[in-house]
Amino acid sequence: MHELSVVIEVVKTVEEFARENGVTRIGKLVLQIGELSSMIPKYIEDCFPCAVDGTSMADTKLEIEILPGNGRCRPCGEVFNMVANRGACPACGAKDAEILSGREFMIKEIVAC
Amino acid sequence: MDAFKVLEIKKNVYDGNDRRAESLRGSLRRDGVFMLNLMSSPGSGKTTTVMRTIEALRGELRLGVLEADIDSDVDARTVAGSGTRVIQLHSGGMCHLTADMARQGLDGLGTDGLDLVILENIGNLICTAEVDVGASRSAMILSVPEGDDKPLKYPMMFERVDALLINKIDALSLFDFDIEAVKERVTAMNPKARIFPISAKTGEGVAEWADWLRSAVRDWKRA
Numbered sequence: 001m002h003e004l005s006v007v008i009e010v011v012k013t014v015e016e017f018a019r020e021n022g023v024t025r026i027g028k029l030v031l032q033i034g035e036l037s038s039m040i041p042k043y044i045e046d047c048f049p050c051a052v053d054g055t056s057m058a059d060t061k062l063e064i065e066i067l068p069g070n071g072r073c074r075p076c077g078e079v080f081n082m083v084a085n086r087g088a089c090p091a092c093g094a095k096d097a098e099i100l101s102g103r104e105f106m107i108k109e110i111v112a113c
Numbered sequence: 114m115d116a117f118k119v120l121e122i123k124k125n126v127y128d129g130n131d132r133r134a135e136s137l138r139g140s141l142r143r144d145g146v147f148m149l150n151l152m153s154s155p156g157s158g159k160t161t162t163v164m165r166t167i168e169a170l171r172g173e174l175r176l177g178v179l180e181a182d183i184d185s186d187v188d189a190r191t192v193a194g195s196g197t198r199v200i201q202l203h204s205g206g207m208c209h210l211t212a213d214m215a216r217q218g219l220d221g222l223g224t225d226g227l228d229l230v231i232l233e234n235i236g237n238l239i240c241t242a243e244v245d246v247g248a249s250r251s252a253m254i255l256s257v258p259e260g261d262d263k264p265l266k267y268p269m270m271f272e273r274v275d276a277l278l279i280n281k282i283d284a285l286s287l288f289d290f291d292i293e294a295v296k297e298r299v300t301a302m303n304p305k306a307r308i309f310p311i312s313a314k315t316g317e318g319v320a321e322w323a324d325w326l327r328s329a330v331r332d333w334k335r336a
Contacts, residue, residue: 002240005207006126013129017122027117031126038240105126113117 069102137247155236
């Protein structure tokens, strides 16, 4: 499954970061996922318990922030949400936009206790 | 209440893999081994194309193959039958390979004396495009029965590859597949992509593809 393998990678990265920074207990992990990323937040949440099982993050809570998938229309310059408008510019109707944001998949922060 | 503190990480999740991919690319560069990441959906004719490519480059480039699948070794057996060095990787259900898995595969294969390794990635048009495996160049196969609309449906793969093979052109008369439309769509999103219509079954177009690959390996070795 796509999400599980990626979340396992996230857990490894966070554990490494925690070790380097002398953090022993991670209370919460905050991820940022763009609306245009191939990651489905619901699936990430579902597989998180499996990914942290047996690690130092077994009790860590997961929080996901969604980043908007925005684009700029190449013909007219309008900035709009790609998802809500199904990729079509609400001002001129063109389907030719440059993606500004929304493909991210970031580890934002951890809350150490 | 527990005292707590927030530590900002701000790291792209793919950073770890990207780093490992870069380091693998570096070691392949030092060893002079060119790795081609070959991607496509299942059933596009990857293994048949690999066999044709082996035939076309035999005697010129010393070639190895990494076969990646979720399970089975049918592809590796097919390739081994041609006398080529091959190893089968099992992803164990994972839908794409990572740089770590590619490195393990290369270690298992043994790259000494090889010029070119073809990594036949898992049949999947989605996340294989996103995950850097450390290859020198990437190529994909789109086969005629899949339809000419695939560049519209799976843009990321088509945006990123260096070469696109349109396979099974011997079956064009059976399908409503417009090669020109594919070329137009792909060129619009990825002007650098070289496009080769081929039939791995009859061998049509394979020479042009092999020429490109041969030059890509030589140019890379010289660089």
